[in-house]
Amino acid sequence: MSHEPFAFRVTATEGAARRGTLLTPHGTVQTPAFMPVGTRGAVKAITHRDLEDAGAEIILGNTYHLHLRPGDEPIARAGGLHAFIGWPHPILTDSGGYQVFSLASRRTVSEDGVQFRSHLDGALCALSPETATDIQARLGSDVAMVLDECVAAADIEHRTSDIARTAMERSVRWATRGRARMLQLRHEPASAPGVLITNPAQAQFGIVQGGLDPTLRTESVQATVEIGFEGYAIGGLSVGEPTDVMYDLVAHTAPQLPAGQARYLMGTGMPDDLVECVARGIDMFDCVLPTRNARNGQLLTRHGVIVIKNARYAEDGQPPDPACGCYTCRSFTRAYLRHLYTAQEMTAATLLTVHNLYFYLDLMRRIRDAIGFGSFGKLRQEFRQTFSRRQCST
Amino acid sequence: MSHEPFAFRVTATEGAARRGTLLTPHGTVQTPAFMPVGTRGAVKAITHRDLEDAGAEIILGNTYHLHLRPGDEPIARAGGLHAFIGWPHPILTDSGGYQVFSLASRRTVSEDGVQFRSHLDGALCALSPETATDIQARLGSDVAMVLDECVAAADIEHRTSDIARTAMERSVRWATRGRARMLQLRHEPASAPGVLITNPAQAQFGIVQGGLDPTLRTESVQATVEIGFEGYAIGGLSVGEPTDVMYDLVAHTAPQLPAGQARYLMGTGMPDDLVECVARGIDMFDCVLPTRNARNGQLLTRHGVIVIKNARYAEDGQPPDPACGCYTCRSFTRAYLRHLYTAQEMTAATLLTVHNLYFYLDLMRRIRDAIGFGSFGKLRQEFRQTFSRRQCST
Numbered sequence: 001m002s003h004e005p006f007a008f009r010v011t012a013t014e015g016a017a018r019r020g021t022l023l024t025p026h027g028t029v030q031t032p033a034f035m036p037v038g039t040r041g042a043v044k045a046i047t048h049r050d051l052e053d054a055g056a057e058i059i060l061g062n063t064y065h066l067h068l069r070p071g072d073e074p075i076a077r078a079g080g081l082h083a084f085i086g087w088p089h090p091i092l093t094d095s096g097g098y099q100v101f102s103l104a105s106r107r108t109v110s111e112d113g114v115q116f117r118s119h120l121d122g123a124l125c126a127l128s129p130e131t132a133t134d135i136q137a138r139l140g141s142d143v144a145m146v147l148d149e150c151v152a153a154a155d156i157e158h159r160t161s162d163i164a165r166t167a168m169e170r171s172v173r174w175a176t177r178g179r180a181r182m183l184q185l186r187h188e189p190a191s192a193p194g195v196l197i198t199n200p201a202q203a204q205f206g207i208v209q210g211g212l213d214p215t216l217r218t219e220s221v222q223a224t225v226e227i228g229f230e231g232y233a234i235g236g237l238s239v240g241e242p243t244d245v246m247y248d249l250v251a252h253t254a255p256q257l258p259a260g261q262a263r264y265l266m267g268t269g270m271p272d273d274l275v276e277c278v279a280r281g282i283d284m285f286d287c288v289l290p291t292r293n294a295r296n297g298q299l300l301t302r303h304g305v306i307v308i309k310n311a312r313y314a315e316d317g318q319p320p321d322p323a324c325g326c327y328t329c330r331s332f333t334r335a336y337l338r339h340l341y342t343a344q345e346m347t348a349a350t351l352l353t354v355h356n357l358y359f360y361l362d363l364m365r366r367i368r369d370a371i372g373f374g375s376f377g378k379l380r381q382e383f384r385q386t387f388s389r390r391q392c393s394t
Numbered sequence: 395m396s397h398e399p400f401a402f403r404v405t406a407t408e409g410a411a412r413r414g415t416l417l418t419p420h421g422t423v424q425t426p427a428f429m430p431v432g433t434r435g436a437v438k439a440i441t442h443r444d445l446e447d448a449g450a451e452i453i454l455g456n457t458y459h460l461h462l463r464p465g466d467e468p469i470a471r472a473g474g475l476h477a478f479i480g481w482p483h484p485i486l487t488d489s490g491g492y493q494v495f496s497l498a499s500r501r502t503v504s505e506d507g508v509q510f511r512s513h514l515d516g517a518l519c520a521l522s523p524e525t526a527t528d529i530q531a532r533l534g535s536d537v538a539m540v541l542d543e544c545v546a547a548a549d550i551e552h553r554t555s556d557i558a559r560t561a562m563e564r565s566v567r568w569a570t571r572g573r574a575r576m577l578q579l580r581h582e583p584a585s586a587p588g589v590l591i592t593n594p595a596q597a598q599f600g601i602v603q604g605g606l607d608p609t610l611r612t613e614s615v616q617a618t619v620e621i622g623f624e625g626y627a628i629g630g631l632s633v634g635e636p637t638d639v640m641y642d643l644v645a646h647t648a649p650q651l652p653a654g655q656a657r658y659l660m661g662t663g664m665p666d667d668l669v670e671c672v673a674r675g676i677d678m679f680d681c682v683l684p685t686r687n688a689r690n691g692q693l694l695t696r697h698g699v700i701v702i703k704n705a706r707y708a709e710d711g712q713p714p715d716p717a718c719g720c721y722t723c724r725s726f727t728r729a730y731l732r733h734l735y736t737a738q739e740m741t742a743a744t745l746l747t748v749h750n751l752y753f754y755l756d757l758m759r760r761i762r763d764a765i766g767f768g769s770f771g772k773l774r775q776e777f778r779q780t781f782s783r784r785q786c787s788t
């Protein structure tokens with residue numbers, strides 16, 4: 001780990017699409033980048049070695065899960081999250097807010113923060129803009145996120161209403177407090193003796209909220225940028241709204257963010273979402289979709305989805321995607337993968353995860369190359385023509 | 395796959411211990427060898443790539459499981475088990491008998507064979523000396539085993555009684571029939587049009603039975619060797635008898651087997667069992683212990699067993715075994731592995747399996763080297779002094 005300052009550089013553009021590099025204390029990330037989700041300090045069903053092999057340059061860790069188990073204090077004593085999990089490359093941590101709002105029970109939100117019961121043992125916990133910052137300082141991720149108030153997906157129909165405004169305005173006030181705490185830890189670490197800082201060069205991103213209302217989104221951008229962060233995320237999308245609505249809001253929001261800083265669309269998405277949102281100016285993505293769908297027996301390929309348990313694959317001697325260069329496609333047939341999945345062998349989850357992550361990470365490589373060569377428009381058009389969210393017909 | 399004849403050569407000896415090479419249609423296996431168990435065509439929780447990396451030269455497949463799902467006929471149509479599972483190296487298959495006697499319900503044994511209900515769906519199935527041979531001919535393993543009658547572990551106290559004699563004598567009659575069928579398939583394949591033979595150079599091993607009675611074991615050796623096989627296994631041990639009793643029976647039985655052929659001790663064992671049984675003339679081993687114990691959170695090391703969930707490891711920054719060269723020990727701490735195990739991350743099973751198999755396979759490498767250098771006696775003595783089946787104290 002060096003103490004090099006965090007930096008983002010755009011190295012090529014094509015329309016609103018940007019190719020760039022994110023310099024972090026644990027190395028460089030090529031953008032647009034996809035971050036596999038390592039919920040509890042491990043991307044599910046895959047070893048770090050296979051993850052590197054698939055091309056992952058940065059992973060995401062979940063602050064909520066790591067705070068509850070094994071705890072951010074033991075992780076800090078182990079030297080931070082990188083040392084604890086043995087992943088020497090960049091890590092981004094979320095603020096914990098999303099899980100508090102989706103997993104925890106008996107949640108009470110006040111201006112101070114959120115009180116909730118752990119989903120593991122019912123223990124009473126609290127998260128505030130300050131403690132979310134402290135926890136991430138102990139984890140020592142390369143990019144920390146501010147705590148924001150997430151409107152429940154069930155409230156999606158109310159998102160243009162007062163609920164969205166109230167949550168957005170509170171998120172701005174929380175962002176102000178989270179940033180203040182961050183700057184205190186950065187510049188006066190001695191003033192916070194209870195926080196063992198494991199990555200002094202950690203960056204912090206703000207999060208734009210505002211539901212489905214472009215006006216609220218604009219207000220949120222202005223207020224969040226005014227606070228000033230090393231990068232900006234767009235939160236509160238990919239929570240059930242129609243794809244077109246999401247694309248329009250990204251197109252509305254991304255260009256308003258500072259051109260010289262990284263833009264991260266949280267929790268998105270399907271492969272075509274990545275292409276379309278890069279086209280609208282996004283630099284970073286994360287999503288559980290490739291790993292979760294793998295464990296559920298779904299392979300994502302450039303021609304559509306393979307539901308591996310289907311009887312039609314019982315004697316199919318083809319690899320999942322004959323054009324794919326991943327270990328799974330180079331080594332195994334659909335028939336064997338189907339057998340492993342129906343026999344409930346753990347290795348099925350591993351081999352499907354290896355493929356799905358390779359597919360996502362290879363898509364990002366192709367997107368970056370295309371932006372560099374000025375052929376991203378062509379890639380996008382081809383992707384629209386060949387990629388399908390439906391089941392594969394071959 | 396070549397059609398080279400199967401061969402075994404002893405290249406060095408030290409006392410009763412032998413170092414050798416087993417030439418098979420899918421490559422050479424250095425002996426003494428440990429065969430990881432790939433029950434359903436996959437060694438649980440580990441990819442073939444990691445298995446090769448750990449040093450596995452041969453794996454075992456379970457005929458019972460593969461016959462029931464996905465079926466030996468589709469596997470034969472895919473080109474045999476090697477092609478179906480994408481493992482180009484040697485494979486040994488058991489006869490299916492052990493699982494019929496331990497897993498299947500409503501079992502009826504007659505002179506003809508065994509009738510049973512599938513543990514998967516209750517379907518009525520049958521296995522005879524001839525069909526066990528046919529199924530393995532379709533699978534195309536490099537070494538097939540004859541069907542034998544396994545006395546249930548619960549009957550261990552009766553093993554020196556008539557039960558053991560009856561089962562042993564029937565096993566000899568079944569071996570005669572299994573061998574006859576094998577020779578028919580080998581020399582007159584056209585006479586068995588229902589059997590798609592996928593590995594014409596497949597070898598077949600006989601199995602010595604006889605419970606805990608040395609006299610019965612000697613009778614079984616004589617009768618089985620008289621039938622004539624490419625190699626011989628010792629079955630019916632490691633089923634609950636005291637370790638010393640097992641060692642004595644191996645010491646009694648192994649030297650009676652032909653010196654120029656491979657000797658395989660089925661289903662054994664703990665690491666010290668491997669060392670002690672090599673010292674008594676065994677060349678091949680298989681056991682689910684390293685893989686099953688890994689999934690149950692146990693790491694086997696040269697200083698004893700690490701039960702990874704123990705609280706004492708919560709902040710232990712050491713690798714499982716600092717002297718071990720496996721990926722897990724080179725990359726991860728006990729604290730992280732404990733976290734993964736308690737969080738029920740699949741990767742815990744994978745990383746513990748990688749270590750345990752490496753430990754077994756590395757032990758076999760060290761045993762082979764020691765026999766070659768004439769230092770196996772020293773290795774055995776050191777292993778007795780340092781290895782413990784109890785929990786590790788460091």
